[in-house]
Amino acid sequence: NAASNAPRMLTSLAEAIDRGAQVVHVNPLREVAGTRTIVPHEILDMATFNSTPTSTMNLQVRPGGDLALVRGMAKVVFEASETDPTALDQDFLDRYTTGLDEYRAMVEATPWSELVEQAGLTEAEIRGAADVYLAAKRTVISWCLGVSQHQHGVDTVREIVNLLLLRGNVGRKGTGPSPVRGHSNVQGNRTCGINHKPTEEWLAKLDEVCGITSPREPGLDTVHTVAALHRGDLKVFLGMGGNFVRAAPDTKLTAEGMGRCELTVHVSTKLNRSHLTHGKEALILPCLGRTERDEQESGPQSISTEDAMSSVMLSLGSRKPASPHLLSEPEIIARLARAVMPASATPWEWYVGDYDRIRDVMAKALPGFEGFNELVRQKYGFRIPQPARERDFRTPSGKAEFSHADLPNVIPEEADVLVLQTMRSHDQWNTTIYSADDRYRGVRNIRELVFMNRRDMKERGIAEGDLVDIVATSRDGSVRSITAFRALEYDTPRGSAAGYFPEMNVLLGPDDYSRQSDQPLMKDIRVRIAKTA
Structure with missing residues (x-):
């Protein structure tokens, strides 16, 4: 849903x-901005409420049915190749890929009845999407958490790449896979090594440049951090921004784990609920925001950020800081490092005096960042090299490898079980809730609600606006529930439902995450819904 999750995308669409x-x-949910929008900077359109189309086709797939849809489209492409030699980019496939024959055999062996059932679409709808794909000279396929937060999310992304490979839509201008990755800190962190399992090659280069010896023991991602907190294995939690307790699944379990820490530290620009859930000792370290002036020894400082398209640019704050006592995040980290390791040979203070010095080290340690300070000062910054864009595939075979994943069954075995998705409202940005309204979905002054299909409501004797109880059974066998949520009719496929996070986080247990990616299954919660007694 671009309107809520990537609003700047509406203008581009x-x-x-x-x-x-x-x-x-x-999208399982028929969303307003999936069809039309009023482009914000078009003054006349805004004044006259003139909307602009944002789509030429809408496919209301069932939750988790994306892989079946994409495989069905691939089936049509293979069928077309029997009579049309241009349906497949055979030259690209021969030169740059491996595993095509096995993939083709698997796709052709999958019956339409199975694809239709799992996708929740008709064969005609899938064929219609495939026809659009076959007619296009260039195709980009973009996705977000609706694909990722499923047990088989990784397989689905690989299937998307399979479809793109068939027509050479990788490594050509205007083509390719395009995940909507969110904040600049998400991209930049991974690029700069904030990874619980960095490669030996990456660590060895960092050690060589910085004169240190990095730990080789893998770290913990969010899911396993929550589990370790609850076991009491982690003694110190330090968060750089974010609202960990509210963003993580099972808010109560996460909060209990935080309370077992010896020390919790939050580096933040503003207060949030996680600051109220702390260990035996707690610190809140307010820091400069990105829009505030950051003055250091060498003068005003710029920070470098990476966007969703891997472009790196400088960001210079111009606003007067909220307080003269605020420190920047780099300075807070440097002071912590010096306090913990007073004899460290790393020149922490020198780095903070001029952020260009940090970027000079990054230029030596990070592949693709050579000449960082010069590149980032270009008008539009620079784009980090991506080998696949140049058709340089860093795989064991040296080629793009077709995935051969089994088609998952995304339909619950029990007829009374629904697949619930959690999501944000329009007036919400991550865990920050600005109001209880959801303008695009026609909701005012309520968040404790569940959107349901009309027929699913009727089968359960639920009328519009009734209070309902929602019960989920976690993978670990625990039963979780929320009560007295308001049921509202919405255009969502039969067998599915939707509601807001973090209100529904309690329905997810610590074991409810994808074994492929460690993503919490926030788009695949199996629930039963009944009227509140």
Whole structure:
């Protein structure tokens, strides 16, 4: 849902359609911005409430049915190749890929009845999407958490890449897979090594440049951090921004784990609920925001950020800091490092005096960052090299490898079980809730609600606005529930439901995460819904 999750994307979609592009939305929920929008900077349109199309086709797939949809499209592409030699980019496939024959055999052996059932779409709808794909000279497939937060999320992303490979839509201008990755800190952290399992090659280069010996023991991701906190294995929690307790699944379990820490430290620009859930000792370290002036020894400082398209740019704050006592995040980290390791040979204070010095070290340690300070000062910054864009595939075979994943069964065995997705409202940004309204979904002054299909409501004797109880059974066998939520009819596929996080976080247990990616299954919660007694 671009309107809520990537609002700046709406203008690009409207402009693409104006140029004649085909835009296909895939979403279990029929969302307003999936069809039309009023482009914010078009003053006349805003004044006259003139909306612009944002799609040329909408596919209301069942939750988790994306893999079946994409495989069905691949089936049509293979069928077309029997009579049309241009349906497959055979030259690209021969030169740059491996595993095509096995993939083709698997796709052709999958019956349409199974694809239709798992996708929740008709064969005609899947064929219609495939026809759009076959007619396009260039295709980009973009996805977000609706694909990722499933047990088989990694397999689905690989299937998306399979489909793109068939027509050479990787490594050509205007083509490729395009995950919507969110905040600049998400991208930049991974690029700069904030990874619980960095490669030996990456660590060895860092050690060589910085004159240190990095630990080789793998760290913990969010899911396993929550478990370790609850066991009492972690004694210190330090968070750089964020609202860990509210963002993580099972808020209560996470909060209990935080309370077992000896020390919790939050480096933040503003207060949030996690600050109220702390260990035996707690610190809140307020820091400069990105829009505030950061003055250091060498003068005003710029920080470098990476966007969703891997472009790195400088960001210079211009606002007067909220307090003269605020420190920047780099300075807080440097002071912590010096306090913990007073004899450290790393020149922490020198780095903070001029952030260019940090970037000079990054230029030596990070591949693709050579000449960092010069590149980032170009008008639009620079784009980090991505080998696959140059058709340089860093795999054991040296080629793009087709995935051969089994088609998952995404339909619950029990007829009374629904698949619940959690999501944000329009007036919400991550865990920050600005109001209890959800303008695009026609909701005012309520968040304790569940959106349901009309027929599912009727089968359960639930009327519009009734209070309902929602019960989930976690993988570990524990039963979790929320009570007195308001049921509202919404255009969502039969067998599915949706509601807001973090209100529904309690329905997810610590064991409810994908074994492929460690992503919490926030789009695949199996629930039973009944009227509140």
